[in-house]
Amino acid sequence: MRAADPEAGCIYLEEQPLPCYTLASLRETVRFVPQHPVLFQGTIRENLLYGNPLATTADMLRAIEAVQLASVLRALPHGLDTPLGPGAAGLSGGERQRLAIARSLLRESAALVLDETTSA
Numbered sequence: 001m002r003a004a005d006p007e008a009g010c011i012y013l014e015e016q017p018l019p020c021y022t023l024a025s026l027r028e029t030v031r032f033v034p035q036h037p038v039l040f041q042g043t044i045r046e047n048l049l050y051g052n053p054l055a056t057t058a059d060m061l062r063a064i065e066a067v068q069l070a071s072v073l074r075a076l077p078h079g080l081d082t083p084l085g086p087g088a089a090g091l092s093g094g095e096r097q098r099l100a101i102a103r104s105l106l107r108e109s110a111a112l113v114l115d116e117t118t119s120a
Contacts, residue, residue, distance in 0.1 A: 002026055014110050031109040035116040037100030039088040044099065045080040051103035063102035069095065
C-alpha cells in the first residue's frame with residue numbers, strides 16, 4: 001500500500017515496479033482489508049455493494065460463500081437484506097472481518113492485502 005518503500009530491491013505488481021503507480025492508482029489496483037474493518041449502518045447487501053455497486057445477488061452470495069459466511073447469512077432473518085446496526089453490532093468480530101473480505105472480493109484487483117483479518 002506504499003506505507004513504506006523497500007530499502008533494497010523492487011516490488012512489482014502486474015509486471016510494473018511499484019514506483020510506476022501513483023498512490024491513487026495503486027490504491028485502486030490493490031484491495032486492503034484492515035483488522036478492524038469499517039462496516040456501514042445499513043444492510044449486509046448495502047455493505048457488500050460498497051465494494052462493487054454493480055455486483056449481482058449471485059456475485060454477493062459467491063463472495064459470502066468464499067469467506068465461509070453462508071451459514072451465518074442463512075441464520076439471519078432477512079439474509080442479505082438484514083440491517084446492521086451501528087458498527088455492525090449484530091455480528092461477531094470474525095463475522096465483521098469476513099464480511100469486509102467478501103466486500104473486497106467483489107471488486108477485481110491485482111492484489112488483496114489482509115491486515116490480520118484472520119485474527120478473529
